[in-house]
Amino acid sequence: MSPGHPAEVETLFGDYPLDRAFDEMRESGGDLRPHYRALAETLARLPQDELLRRKQSAELSFLTQGITFTVYGREEGTERIFPYDLLPRLITAQEWNHIERGLTQRITALNLFLRDIYSDAKILSDHVIPRELVYSCKHYRRQMRGLQVPRNVYIAVVGSDLLRMDNGDFVVLEDNLRVPSGVSYMLANRRVMKRTFPQLFQSYGVRPIEHYPQLLLSTLRSLAPEGRPEPNIVLLTPGVFNSAYYEHTYLARQMGIDLVEGRDLVTHDNIVYMRTTDGLKRVDVIYRRVDDDFSDPLVFRGDSSLGCAGLFNAYRAGNVTVTNAFGTGLADDKALYAYVPRIIRYYLDEDAILPNVETFLLTEEKDRQHVLGNLDKLVVKAVGESGGYGMLIGPHSTARQREEFAHQIEANPRNYIAQPTLDFSRAPCLIGNHLEPRHVDLRPYILFGDKVNIVPGGLTRVALEKGSLVVNSSQGGGSKDTWVLESQ
Numbered sequence: 001m002s003p004g005h006p007a008e009v010e011t012l013f014g015d016y017p018l019d020r021a022f023d024e025m026r027e028s029g030g031d032l033r034p035h036y037r038a039l040a041e042t043l044a045r046l047p048q049d050e051l052l053r054r055k056q057s058a059e060l061s062f063l064t065q066g067i068t069f070t071v072y073g074r075e076e077g078t079e080r081i082f083p084y085d086l087l088p089r090l091i092t093a094q095e096w097n098h099i100e101r102g103l104t105q106r107i108t109a110l111n112l113f114l115r116d117i118y119s120d121a122k123i124l125s126d127h128v129i130p131r132e133l134v135y136s137c138k139h140y141r142r143q144m145r146g147l148q149v150p151r152n153v154y155i156a157v158v159g160s161d162l163l164r165m166d167n168g169d170f171v172v173l174e175d176n177l178r179v180p181s182g183v184s185y186m187l188a189n190r191r192v193m194k195r196t197f198p199q200l201f202q203s204y205g206v207r208p209i210e211h212y213p214q215l216l217l218s219t220l221r222s223l224a225p226e227g228r229p230e231p232n233i234v235l236l237t238p239g240v241f242n243s244a245y246y247e248h249t250y251l252a253r254q255m256g257i258d259l260v261e262g263r264d265l266v267t268h269d270n271i272v273y274m275r276t277t278d279g280l281k282r283v284d285v286i287y288r289r290v291d292d293d294f295s296d297p298l299v300f301r302g303d304s305s306l307g308c309a310g311l312f313n314a315y316r317a318g319n320v321t322v323t324n325a326f327g328t329g330l331a332d333d334k335a336l337y338a339y340v341p342r343i344i345r346y347y348l349d350e351d352a353i354l355p356n357v358e359t360f361l362l363t364e365e366k367d368r369q370h371v372l373g374n375l376d377k378l379v380v381k382a383v384g385e386s387g388g389y390g391m392l393i394g395p396h397s398t399a400r401q402r403e404e405f406a407h408q409i410e411a412n413p414r415n416y417i418a419q420p421t422l423d424f425s426r427a428p429c430l431i432g433n434h435l436e437p438r439h440v441d442l443r444p445y446i447l448f449g450d451k452v453n454i455v456p457g458g459l460t461r462v463a464l465e466k467g468s469l470v471v472n473s474s475q476g477g478g479s480k481d482t483w484v485l486e487s488q
Contacts, residue, residue, distance in 0.1 A: 012044040024427035083478030085429045089460040102354030112347040114154040139329025156323040158446040164425035177332040184247035186459040189481040205486040207456035213254035219449035231284035267310030270317040334383040362413040371418040375402040439463040456484035
């Protein structure tokens, strides 16, 4: 670090290592990035015990608020406090403007794609995307063919995952279009951080995110069926055992709408009603946090008790809006992801502002042989999985794991894609009583109703385990507050 920095800043970083990965706080030579200097100097001036006290206070706040998530398949218990790192991640106004334009372009093109696929499918007739790739996707819903979707908005809520590469540029790792989660942690992080570093927060001029629930509510209202000027909106949750149940309760409370389970809903004459103590009340808009398969046992999985029988027929009749729409999972299939730049070009006649990560399609013989010969260097993902499940990280895998994945790929190549092992950006985290670098990604939240809205920031997820590339909370990850700056 340059000799111009105070000795306290030098001590703060100690033997903090820099490598090829982009460091969010420090340049390759060790100097602090200009917009991080005030943060580093504030941290350096704090006595070590004070820094730890603030960290413990933040963790206690999460505990008392019940900010938890559920981990499946762990013997020691499923409910955990959401891991949180005290140091915010800073994004300049210029960087954010670029991200915002790229995400707006992406959600616009993906909505046009879904509208086309479920109507004339011109993109398939024009051979831009292989027909078999679409029709073999397990999230393609033939029931949606020819159905009129309110305002032609298929995806109203998106959480796209971004990585920053070693050159400082952001790329899209994947799109989460079905039931994207994590926004409640973004909001909780902000509340805690404003209490932890109030003066620093004020001096930085951080753009606000607290209005997200009201933006979401206005987005849902804008999608209500015609003739329902004061729509009754509910949030449909799978219930208390779902990993994101805290988020469901939080968002419903913040929006002032009812949180319902499938058993609270009933249909009659293709209209959805909610059971209340005063009798049945009509429902106009459902913010759905239940996967397609479990939403309506008459149309999808007959053994599901999480949905509402007759919901799809009410939706098809135009009497209720369900968002995100059924069948949107087609557009976040990890194999179809490889074609998103072509989708943007086809519908918008523009190049993608935010590029994709190089992706190998294992249905292609050449790609498949390359991947099978380089499993120790690549990341392999199941196309329909999320949360870090169904994934092989080649450099961190065993020979036996690679052998098992090779067999699975040979047996069902359509079910997998592969990507290079990415050396994405790192940010300093408070580990114990000193700073260490950890890999981070960014999940901004995009809303699409009568217009596109993106709150400035998102959920910065952190791979808290040393050397790990997996940021998912279910796999040992945590999060940071994300500060988008007004003027830098």
